[in-house]
Amino acid sequence: MKKDVSKGFVNVVFIVLGMLTFLTMTVGPAAAKDKIRIGCAIALSGMNAVPARVSQVTEYKLWAEQTNAKGGVYVKKYGKKLAVELVFYDDNSNIETCTKMVEKLIVQEKVDLMLPPWGTAFNFAVAPLVSKYGYIMIGSTVSSAKWKELSVKAPYLFIILNQPQKQGKAVTELLQDVGVKSVAIVYVADLFGLEHSGVVAPLIGQTSIEIAMLKSYPLGADDLSPLIKRIMAKKVDAVLAYSYPDSTFLLTKQMIALNYSPNLLFFGVGQHYPDYRESFGSKTVEGIMGLGAWNPKVPASGARDFFNAYVKRWGKEPPRWGEASSFAACQIMEQAILKAGTLDQKKLRQVIASETFPTVIGQVKFVEGTNPNYPGDVGQWQSGEYEIVAPKIKRTAEPIYPKPKWPSRK
């Protein structure tokens, strides 16, 4: 027995030593620079895996494949086109793992560029870290008024998505424009819902529109019919639901079944998925609005091409909001490299902070680290396309108001 015990112990020592050796093994950059390695630690498993894959991974991959098909990105410093290589790490939807993986990408993989993780909290957690190492990062799934506090800690973070303040204003103007008299606001009790409702409610409060209801509901609710019935009782013109995909689908389903069709129905995230349109049918989703919008008709070079390429590559249409901006973020990095002629992050940052970039979401010029010129703040399904209806100047179609009633069913 004595022997076994000490033998076991020695085995343990060897295992630990072996692991340490493995940890110290580094892939290291090849001596001759022949490709640009881009790191991304993102939720490929865990509870954020679905949205992360839809909104970022597919777009990044598409961009990398397209770029490599062209022969890569020309970098002046090396005097040649370099292929791009995406290095994905899984963060298992865990912030602690995410920060670890990001740091590992930077210090062990020694990637040349970084792409952001999915979601506001993850981006915020990672931003100071990548800034510390002096890597630029363009977040396309960040939506929070708090970015201003962050920009001090994370000067290398750029946010390409539209932000709550602006979107709240666009929503309010739209409501006034179409002549909504009363509104019910419900929101998911989470960073996203709280921030957006916190912005939009006071804005609407300043207008003559009556807020008949302002309620939150928990993430992961299985039955929202009580909430819907309460809204029904208020007899409002418009329902604003700052929802996540799960509750967007659930609310839609239950509203259809209960035959409740307000004049204006607005959701947070998920209504912009083509899956949403296909699940319920174009006729049913006709007139449904949602936060944030992009479609192939926006006045941007390559928007239609991106749409077609996405369909060709993934066999389904791209969702119609931040997904295009994930692709645009890659385009911006590509152009910045072209302009700077180097992979030096400081120079890239300067270029990105000061120049204007034509992308699939239009001309992007960062102001204080955010993109004030997003193509759409509110979208609406019209005959199978997610048209931009707010802000007014960017409309790709006039808003339909009131929303058509649900089509009759057997």
Next chain:
Amino acid sequence: MEGKHSPVNKLFFICFAWLVAATLPFYSPAYVLLSITSILMYVTLTVSWTIFCGPTGYISLATATFFGIGIYCAALLGSSLPAPAVVLCGGLAGLAFGVLVGLICLRLSGFYFAVFTFGLSELVRHSVLWWEHNVSGTVGRWVTGTSITQAFYSLLVIASLSILAAYLIRRSIYGMALKAIGESEEAAEHAGINVVVYRIAFFAISSFFMGMAGAAMAAKFTYIDPNSAFNPLISFTPVLMSLFGGIERDYGPILGAFILTFISEVLLSRFPYFYTLIYGIIFVVVILFMPRGLAGLLGSGHQHKFMDH
């Protein structure tokens, strides 16, 4: 009984390993430090979990609560207190909450205890969310960052302390009393063991280390909300790691935490699309071929014998 030389050798090895670890920041590449820091965090969580749950066999699924409380402590105090004080406060908050949870769970054992602690930690998560929203008027909070080296040293100290505590408790009469409680609370009580005090005290001690780990790791989060700080998966991790490593040995949980964290890291980075698939298969294979966990494979079924020390 480990033989005449073995304990000395072991002690020597442990000192050596500790010295190597303590000087790591001076010569190791940054990413090793990073990985080790993360490993140390899971070692702390797992080892402190086994302080109470190992001998009693009660499976606590409230780890996320104490860890999260540590994180929130760091978020609230991080800017006003020096780092060691913050970590200590996190620990004390964990301790205080551990006493509370221990008190609430007193009448429960077995499966009911496991699910109850899990339900309780979900209740805490939702309550904090509600509180932050309705009372503090915010959801996210900033955490003051620290350097890798600082995080590494605080976790090294916390992990060492938790290992030491776990070792001493396990080898002492207290460990045996906890085992007795796990076997039969009634008989333990009639043998003169104050079951209430023991259950609460040792549950709180393990919470203390979890709280400290949370406070020390908070810097890694930068921006926290209740859902990320009280991530329910954290509650399952120590259970998996200690069972995986083998709960019958002192080093089983350490080994489990070390190896599973390491495997995760390799899989997350090398096979990002198949992380959980491979991870799951490893679990099943280990269970099928090493029913006693890794430690069970490495040595025979040795039992601790208090009388011989």
Next chain:
Amino acid sequence: MAFLEGVKVTKRFGGLAAILDLSFKIDQGGIIGLIGPNGAGKTTLLNLISGSLTPTTGEILFKGKRISGLRPHQICKKGIARTFQSVKLFGNITVSENILLGSVYGKPRGLSRTNHSTETSDLLKFLGLAGKRDVLAKDLNIVEQKFVELARALATKPDLLLLDELIAGLNPSETSLACDKIKEIKKKGITIFMVEHVMGVIMSLSDRVIVLNHGEKIADGTPEEISRDRKVIETYLGEDSEC
């Protein structure tokens, strides 16, 4: 002042009274047998004395001090130890560790670690378990387990030892061994209060026998008195065929 005294003790479960208005007095020293048909409330009475249960009304005094309402570990530290009808050992620790726990956590005597170990070894020898000291308790046979439980109870250095059917299930030779041990324990000055079904054993060992039926005391006296008691005979003949 009686050694152990029950004053109008009643214990109800829901509406049913398991013990009803029971008063008793026990003096130090000797063996007191507690008998009665199934469901008479014998184990309930032991549970009340050892603190597993609290009386609904009434009180129990030990050495003149009230112990009802105290928790079992407090009562143990005051010098009352017990065994269980169905053995409750700590199966996954060794025999000697089982006993050591009793020694350390029992009545406080300010002993050092070594003294506890010596005490444990003595008890192992006393009960003939010396060869099994390093065996896991769950690996013993049921008779050995009963003895370990007895040793654990003795290790707490009790003044009063409550035995709940120690003899039940033992074969004749084991029974006589157990009886010898009980006598030896008595010689050490420990008062023994034992519940037993095996009438012969009770009658031969006990200095005094208390008979319970439906939670009430129906007889109390020396074994000879009890065996002649009409009420007792009626109770046993009428309800129980066990003896």
Next chain:
Amino acid sequence: MKLFLDIIISGLIQGAIYGLIAVGLNLQYGVARVLNVAHGEFVMVGAFATYIMYTVFGINPLLSVAFFSPVSLIAGFLIYKNLFQFIRTSSETAEMFEGNSMLASFGLLYVIQNLALIWWGTSTKAYSYLSFSVGFLGVAFEANRVAALFVGVAVMISFYLFLRYSILGKAIRAAAESPVSAQLSGIDVHRVLGICFGLGVMLACVAGGLVSMMKEITANMGFPYLVTALIVLVLGGLGNIVGSFLGGLIIGLVTAAVMYWQPELSLVASYLIFTIVLLIRPQGIFVRQTNGR
């Protein structure tokens, strides 16, 4: 009064689903001693299977639920036979088996989740079936949810009758009470436990099929159902099949009621109820407490 009826019915609908899932878990843990943490994943599998049957082949979801029941039962039985039975024989004690089978089911959870992500990774799906409202005493309910309630209750009742009166059901109850004596009386315990596990998987898949009519379907929808099932299981009492179903109804009712007054607190309320109930009755609501302990 209308409001009351509304809360009761919507609570019962949701509760029946929770109840079904919890009863499944109860068979797996309460009888077969496998704490199957992959239970929620089978709900997801059931939901996706029903979805595919409906959208691709146009098969009525209720029919495909009926079709998938035996399939999932067999699948569950095979999982038990090939995985958990092996673990049962290699484990030395009951505790060891419980720990190891939980670990293995974690492995199962991870594997199923990853496969689901590979197959349905980026999809969030829903379909419309019986998507209209039916009036009952002046209150409107969604037809598909009402149908789910009827199916759920029907499954539960037939299940109860099965356990109570069929020979196999009696064997299951015998095995639940004491595997050893069941074995002695000539019951093939492994087969019975395998069937229990299979029945658990079946109930999860049935619930999944019903859920697919009422909710969106994604690859990571399963885990929350596991959490609810665990809580319901403890609430109703381990090994108590009827208790689990009633426990599900209670959680459903509480959530529905709070959803009316304070929607944000609806989940907090269900956890709070759970905590309080367990503090008062540590062995669940529907278990008769024995004297002493």
